[in-house]
Amino acid sequence: MTGPRGLFVAFEGGDGVGKTTQQALLADQLRAQGRDVVVTREPGDSRIGPQVRAIVLDGGELDPRAEALLFAADRADHVAHVVRPALERGAVVLVDRYVDSSITYQGEGRGLGREQIAAISRFATRGLLPHLTVVLDLDEAARAERVRRQGYVDRIEREPDHVHERVRRAFLELAAAEPHRYVVVDAGRAPEEVAADVAVAVEKVMRA
Numbered sequence: 001m002t003g004p005r006g007l008f009v010a011f012e013g014g015d016g017v018g019k020t021t022q023q024a025l026l027a028d029q030l031r032a033q034g035r036d037v038v039v040t041r042e043p044g045d046s047r048i049g050p051q052v053r054a055i056v057l058d059g060g061e062l063d064p065r066a067e068a069l070l071f072a073a074d075r076a077d078h079v080a081h082v083v084r085p086a087l088e089r090g091a092v093v094l095v096d097r098y099v100d101s102s103i104t105y106q107g108e109g110r111g112l113g114r115e116q117i118a119a120i121s122r123f124a125t126r127g128l129l130p131h132l133t134v135v136l137d138l139d140e141a142a143r144a145e146r147v148r149r150q151g152y153v154d155r156i157e158r159e160p161d162h163v164h165e166r167v168r169r170a171f172l173e174l175a176a177a178e179p180h181r182y183v184v185v186d187a188g189r190a191p192e193e194v195a196a197d198v199a200v201a202v203e204k205v206m207r208a
């Protein structure tokens, strides 16, 4: 990574695996240590994020390439105006979904090709990668049950089970290909147990 001084951590995995929950627990812990922590998400926390989110998640039929480019547009603005400035002042940035969500959902799930989506994301982010990506891994039945219990099912969530299985596998493959940048955490345990593993991985990266 070029330039920024802070620490950049991404939470990845399917809907319902606990990304938002773990992001909040880690933020609490780091703030208790006196750190400057920025909690943010994609799509949504760029200036165009609310509109992009509404189109992509709540809209009707959308061409898969249009969807991929909307996510990339949101990401470009998010990185330029939220993530990089925070890293440059030395903050810890915790992002709920980043490049790997595009590679898995659009590249793999929608069949656009992982490398093509990775290339669009590199353009959008000017190559900014997290120091650590936390992949929260949960079996499909448990994940779908958590989402059902929440009672809100978006357009992507309505994809059939086998798509979600492919997305899960793609996250695990990305992690396996670059183990120094990833930690895979078993998300099927109590939130505090998951958080303890996340904290260990983050401390390791901070010491490095």
Ligand SMILES: Nc1ncnc2c1ncn2[C@@H]1O[C@H](COP(=O)(O)OP(=O)(O)O)[C@@H](O)[C@H]1O
Residues within 6 Å of the ligand: 013, 014, 015, 016, 017, 018, 019, 020, 021, 022, 146, 147, 150, 187, 188, 189, 190, 191, 192, 194
């Ligand atoms: N470790 C866990 N065990 C059981 N339920 C969980 C756990 N972590 C989160 N949940 C619940 O599952 C749902 C999805 O969690 P959330 O953190 O919003 O996931 P995501 O951000 O990955 O979609 C929420 O209702 C949340 O309270």
Ligand SMILES: [Mg+2]
Residues within 6 Å of the ligand: 019, 020, 021, 096
């Ligand atoms: Mg969430």
